[in-house]
Amino acid sequence: MAAASAPPAAPSSVPPPASSPSTAPAAPPSPSARRRPAEPTAEQLIRRWRRTGEAHWRGRAIEAYMPLARRLARRFHPGPEPLDDLVQVAYMGLVKAVDRYDPDSGHRFGAYAIPTITGELRRHFRDTTWAIHVPRGMQEQVLLLRKATQALTERSGRAPTVSELCAETGLDAEQVAEALQAQTAREPSSIERPIGGGEGDDDAMLLGETLGGEDAGYDLVEHRASIEPLLAALPARERELLRLRFEEELTQTEIAERFGCSQMHISRVLRRVLDRLGAAERAMPRTGAGAARAPR
Numbered sequence: 001m002a003a004a005s006a007p008p009a010a011p012s013s014v015p016p017p018a019s020s021p022s023t024a025p026a027a028p029p030s031p032s033a034r035r036r037p038a039e040p041t042a043e044q045l046i047r048r049w050r051r052t053g054e055a056h057w058r059g060r061a062i063e064a065y066m067p068l069a070r071r072l073a074r075r076f077h078p079g080p081e082p083l084d085d086l087v088q089v090a091y092m093g094l095v096k097a098v099d100r101y102d103p104d105s106g107h108r109f110g111a112y113a114i115p116t117i118t119g120e121l122r123r124h125f126r127d128t129t130w131a132i133h134v135p136r137g138m139q140e141q142v143l144l145l146r147k148a149t150q151a152l153t154e155r156s157g158r159a160p161t162v163s164e165l166c167a168e169t170g171l172d173a174e175q176v177a178e179a180l181q182a183q184t185a186r187e188p189s190s191i192e193r194p195i196g197g198g199e200g201d202d203d204a205m206l207l208g209e210t211l212g213g214e215d216a217g218y219d220l221v222e223h224r225a226s227i228e229p230l231l232a233a234l235p236a237r238e239r240e241l242l243r244l245r246f247e248e249e250l251t252q253t254e255i256a257e258r259f260g261c262s263q264m265h266i267s268r269v270l271r272r273v274l275d276r277l278g279a280a281e282r283a284m285p286r287t288g289a290g291a292a293r294a295p296r
Helices: 042-052 055-064 066-074 083-100 109-128 136-156 162-169 173-185 217-232 236-246 252-259 263-282 289-293
Strands: none
Touching: 042 055, 042 109, 055 066, 055 083, 066 083, 066 109, 083 109, 136 162, 136 173, 162 173, 217 263, 236 252, 236 263, 252 263
16 A cells, blocks of 8 residues: 655745835945046156146156156166255156147157156266256266176176276276276265375365465566567567567578578578677666576
């Protein structure tokens, strides 16, 4: 006899709670709702500025790339220039990049701005940090030599030789020597710098005391002033002989050809005139500075 089948389960007497619209969980926002509107690119900002002429678009493009300008300025620091000054120079380069950039060129603004800002920084160093004007090509050789010297010193632990600098930079020995000499023009020494003594030594000689010397031109000026009246008393032919010999620096043979006589005759006349002038000058009374140098 077949077993009786189990009766079907009775439906639950407690119906499931109906979800109330007020208590239903809120649907998550769609990705499009969470996404913020994209900031316009520098190319778009510059294009709007060129189209509308409104300066705030230009200002927004500059502000967007100011962090890049600061990073480029830090590449040149530490150095002789304060970082704040370098940042200002980098900002100037950024402004020039914004003003010169063509948004329809097909190149990104960042690729155009980096060399423009870097070039402005390099020009600043070239034009303002050298105490003496040095040609641009020589300045670039000095910078190249400085980098090579630092790299070679770090590798070998000693100062590099000229041949090593030539191999590292591609310059010849003469160019390396000129660059090393030009490097001193960047920061010249003060003539008030003590030499030959320790710091704080009051008896140390100053650099300026070793420079210069007595100018022989003062003696020549005084000598000319003293012989001018003597020259005026000479005959015209002898004055012309002295002028050709000492002003035009002609040889005795060339003077003889002009006068139509022999070179020996010119030599005798010249010696006689000079002896007479010397004797007359020694017989003249001396005053002032001339008296301190007499007799000659």
